[in-house]
Amino acid sequence: MSLKFAANLSFLYQDIPFLDRFDAAAADGFKGVEYLFPYDFEPAELKKRLDDNGLIQALFNLSAGDFDKGDRGLASLTGREAEFQASLDQAIEYANVLGCTRLHVMAGLRDTTIAEETQLAVYRNNLRKAAAACAESGITALIEPINIQDMPGYFLDSASMAAALIEDIDHPNLRLQFDIYHVQRTDGDIVRQYKKFAPLIRHIQIANPPNRYEPDNGEVNYPYIFDLLEAEGYDGWIGCEYKPSSGTRETLGWAEKFLPRA
DSSP, X not given: OOOEEEEETXXXXXXXXXXXXXXXXXXXXXXXXXXSOOTTSOHHHHHXXXXXXXXXXXXXXXXXXXXXXXXXXXXXXXXXXXXXXXXXXXXXXXXXXXXXXXXXXXXXXXXXXXXXXXXXHHHHHHHHXXXXXXXXXXXXXXXXXXXXXXXXXXXXXXXXXXXXHHHHHOOTTEXXXXXXXXXXHHTOOHHHHHHHHGGGEEEEEEOBTTTTBOTTSSSSOHHHHHHHHHHHXXXXXXXXXXXXXXXXXXXXXXXXXXXXXX
16 A cells, blocks of 8 residues: 655645646646645636646645634634534535545634633534535545644644544544644654544644654654554545745655655
């Protein structure tokens, strides 16, 4: 079995226009792509870029709300349920056009004006809705814990919290997005964390702390991690959501055994 890597076009190839990044990713041997948000472009335009390059759309996020004003997701926010529903409908519409079977549902920030349990109840209810709606299109809704050093106040801040929610809601179309960079910064002990939550994991992302650089530039031993994932039979996508320390192509040395032209 060979691991499957998706280029995150919101992070990689920053020196070229977004739509041209599909061509660059394919030229470097990637078979899949992901990115944060597709909504600045028509889905048919993105679909053409995928098809022209033989690429699979592995993942993207529901709208995070007004990112420029500080929103970091809508799913846990009281009083914004209608906005969340609209973002869910929009994402599923895009996913159906793009053939994407994974959607990341961002939680949003902790609202300290209300009880945490109140916010958790809103989050739980919206995740139930997301899982049910995604199931109708053959899509899996994913939740991802994000470390609060990078995103202060993020509501879903640990893998254990995410797993508890998934197990409580108990819907086959709600699963875990396991970002090794975030889990390392939050909990450490990546191998134990992966093995503990592997039954729930449907997407993995990679970057190397402390600077969120490419896999061979930082504190995590990624060759060991990749060997583990192969040995454990992980067959989902691995999203390359890292900040290249130099040009993207120059940072792909780690991928020579996985990407045919890297």
